[in-house]
Amino acid sequence: MQNETRVNLKHLLEDIRDSYTSSLEEVILTELVANALDSKAANINLIVDDQAQVLRCVDDGQGMKRAVLRDYHNIASTSKQRGLGIGFAGVGAKLSLLLAAKVVTESKGGRGSRCATEWRLTSPYRAPWKFTPFSGQVKTARGTAASIYFSDNQSHLLQPDFVRQTVIKHFYPLLNDKIYSELLRWFYKKPVNFFVNNEPIRLPEADQPALQNWFKVSLGPARHPAGIGFLARTETPGNWLENFLGKKIIAASLPAGLYISTFGKIIKGGWEWLGLIPRNADKLSGIVEIPALSEILTTNKNDFLTDAVALKKYYKFRKAVQEAVLPILQSLGEDRAEPALEPAKLIKPLSRIISGALNNLLPDFPELEGLINAKRAPALGKIEEPESASKTLSGYEKRDKDKDTDVVKRGPNRPAPAGIADKTKTQAIRAKTSGLKITLNDITDAPDMILGRIIDDALTVNTQHPAWLKAKQQGLEEYHILVVVAAVLSQFLENQKSPQEFLNRFLQAWAETEEPAKAGKLF
16 A cells, blocks of 8 residues: 655645634735746736736746746745745745646746646645646746636725735835846845836836935945935925815825835834834834845745844944934924933943943854944953863863953853953954943824833933832832843744743853942932
């Protein structure tokens, strides 16, 4: 008797669907377009035929030859590499099996290659497909046409307006002339044109660039260019005639919030991801395009990865976007900055103590490095290396009090602590130290009462929170600040790490950090 491994294909497709935050119809359409872009298509035509109950995505990309099209029907197959595209393994056509009566794919792969297949889901365990005659839906020399046939006309995918708005919602940067000409043209050699039933898709605000407040995102002291974006008011008054006629002036056909995209595909939006909430957050919208973030996209390109390396990269760009956006918010009168309620000299000593504690935790929580502005500090003293590998120690040994110079031994995989240099080198080692700044301010723009938040490398303790008021009344401000710092930073840990464990480790590191001599209480 022959055994057979059976996979519930329908459940597998439903699991893939559930990894997205958008509706299934949006996901199907978005992935069809994304895979067309990955195939280097310059023209993407979305044909809606409600009479025949079919949605067809036709592109002029590289197309597929017969062998590639055969592998395309393997539900789990993918040749996509992270950082080199925004589509996910042809999943648009695959997920459409959940809605469609059948899916027909035709492709020209060059050198006269023409092939076509018909695919359907007949049961939870079976998705048979077969090669069919090429019908000529692809008119260009190369390209692909994916046709989704529905059993009824109730699907949103058979509504031209829904298709048009979905393209704008998910691929806004490719429709914006300025973003393309200044940035995306380096990644797409030809301008990308979208059509619905052969009619070009244009942004309603295409003639209103002056209403958009543009900014550029730069990294590091050298200010390396990394992205471009704008902010605009969603409600802009027109001239007297436009107001009289009731004509709405559109500056950005995006919902309220700042949207972040990579390679022209919007990944997430809102204000929470940025950590900045404008005074009138529901009346401001905009977008920022950062191609480099494609390297840390999840497999389905629907969000960003949350491992330590990816988080460090994400926080670095997040901080750069904050720096670029804040002047725009200030110019629009939308910033929430308030003067500090306590003199800086009172909080500075505690900031140094907390920074020292965080510096000791960075080897175990490296994902926080980019968030708290870890930097290199000048090294002092010397380091004594072990005589041999067999004598290498795994941790720091206590200082030798008999020496005139402080000497510390360290293991081969442990970085030198702050203020330590390697005596075998002519140039001092600069150890990583945290540059977290702590401020005491009222936070009035958060939807819920929050303990604090971090913007750029400054962590703000909310002085309107009842817990702060009680702590101040009882002289427990320092302990309250410690808890707030731990609570805020714990939101940015890798998923598998415990916030409780981080709090415990942080308080332990704070207790073991030497405090500078001071007279009296901190506050």
